[in-house]
Amino acid sequence: MPIYCYRAKEREKSCEYCRQGFEIFEKKRAVLKYCPRCGNEVVKVYAPFSVGFSRSGFDQKAKEKGFHKLKRVDKGKYEKIY
């Protein structure tokens, strides 16, 4: 499943959630353009800490970095994993 990391494009307008960055995985290769919480524009980022980590290690690192993980459960609906 593709994993995407996003961060707010304009930090001063962002909410706390997208300012820190969050991770999302989607069934389709859709690219998220807006924060699911505040609706401001987000950009896809590549997390350098993902390299060389196992799946669980990645989750751990993501948590430490303050990322949140969302699971898309329905159209426009996201479930927070952490």
Ligand SMILES: [Zn+2]
């Ligand atoms: Zn936001």
